[in-house]
Amino acid sequence: MLGGLWEWWRRRRLLVDASFAAPLLLLAVFYQGELDQGIYGFPGVGFLGYWALHAGLLLPLVWRRRWPRATFAIIALACFGQWLLHVPLMAGDVAVLYGLYTVTAYCSFRWSLAAVLVTLLGAVLEAAQLANLPREFRWAVMFLSAVCVGVWLLGLHMRTRRAYLRSLEERAERLERERGNELQVARAAERARIARELHDVVAHNVSVIVVQADGAAFTLDTDPDRARKALETISETGRTALAEMRRLVGVLRENAHESGDGYAPQPGVEQLAELVDQMHRSGLPVTLTVDGTPIEVSEGRQLTIFRVVQEALTNTLKHGGPRAAARVTVRYAPDAIEVRVSDDGRGAAAPDDGRGHGLVGMRERVAVYGGRVRAAPRPGGGFEVIARIPVREEART
The missing domain is CATH 3.30.565.10 (Histidine kinase-like ATPase, C-terminal domain)
Known part of the structure; x- marks a missing residue:
């Protein structure tokens, strides 16, 4: 039952992605309460501006795996607008790390490199806005850059892991197809060998018929009993040969021109x-x-x-x-x-x-x-x- 629920949950991609934005939304609600009490000041924005910024940061996360590059672009623009309005860091700003991870994990390396450079540029701008002293600026840049690079490396690792798992699945499917082809080839080869061996059996029986027929023709006038016995042997051997020929019809015989096969009876x-x-x-x-x-x-x-x-x-x-x-x-x-x-x-x-x-x-x-x-x-x-x-x-x- 738990396995079925897990598979159902995994198939709901929008719901899964929205769940990642839920904790940030709760933090945004908490900070909104602090804002109402005047603990945190957000110059230039009020209640509507605060939630407009969070909408631009959190709402795109619902489609982050469907459109990873567009999601990152919208979040980056929201962060840039926040910087222009001189709004300090908020809970919703963590969404830019979600967007960076998604682009890195699901897009090409070129796009992931562009995303991490944009994120690092934003970290530098934010550090310049927050810091009052050069020492504070350096520490802020180092901290924010370390976080961005860490998320980027995690995305690269997950993309490599997905590519590896995907290659294993493709290899397993390919081996399964090859296995099926090998079985078909084995059946065809075995039928070809059966056909050759049945051909040898029938050829042996026909040889016996020819020898008995020659003996019957030679003794027909001088020894009728021996001739009659030879004809009975011919009849019995002929029926056996016909029965084997029925088995031979429809059996694919390959390599019919192989040399070195004699018409000797096979082991029994x-x-x-x-x-x-x-x-x-x-x-x-x-x-x-x-x-x-x-x-x-x-x-x-x-x-x-x-x-x-x-x-x-x-x-x-x-x-x-x-x-x-x-x-x-x-x-x-x-x-x-x-x-x-x-x-x-x-x-x-x-x-x-x-x-x-x-x-x-x-x-x-x-x-x-x-x-x-x-x-x-x-x-x-x-x-x-x-x-x-x-x-x-x-x-x-």
Whole structure:
């Protein structure tokens, strides 16, 4: 509630600025009472002149942040008129310091320098009017000048601080935009890599079809059973290739002319044991558990499972800490394959430089097959990645 009231108060700029003039107005009322009792004499002005001068000094403060230079100019003219009328210092004269501070804090250095010079000139004129002896004049000039310069330096400090805070806000906004752009680039790059890998899978299947078709043509007359078996293999492999091609449609493939990519099959579920051994050699203790009866799935899904496990273990190796250990569980269900990679490392306490895109890549890969990924710190410490990948194709029309 207090925060809401503070925000409401800050948004009322005119009301806030008027509140700064309120203490000076109260002092002016007090000195008016002293004037009525004849304690202070103001030659050349009476009741109306006294309040006319205060109106010229205090009323512009209501708009001091909206029009800082005009506010300072009006206050300076009021002070000059007061000097011409030989009216001594009043409570409202503090308004010139408010105006100097506002010009310095909200305008350019050139304007702030002009404002402080005008204020110092006024201090000299006022000291000459007040002092009767040279020594008094020097002390008055030194005191008034010190006050003016102090207010000017405070305004410069606040302007520098505001500029610094504004630069931090702009930097934060820029970094947020760059972060969003990086995520988009990471998604596009990951989709491009998925497209290339799916292309390799499909190319491998087509190669199998070609070899089986050649074998069927060669044995069609001499060994009809072998030819029939080859045709069944062609049919099964063709369906798999078509299913992978459906996934490929709509996926942006970049760097299509990169060289050095072969059409070899990509790693799959059978290579998880090799991946675990590799992580062991890298210093990360890993255990692999397979629940359920393994089922036949497409090579694209096997590649996705392998990449999810690989990325999760790599994150554990990088962020889990020197004593972290991981556990990989692959569970086969009738309608899906669930991959769970958990560790006992730092979890939420792990440092994050904000530049990794591994989790984004996992989600992109699994989303290709209509699955989902959940990655979060574990209660009590550690981190866990759970990916669920459907094994059946969705009906498409």
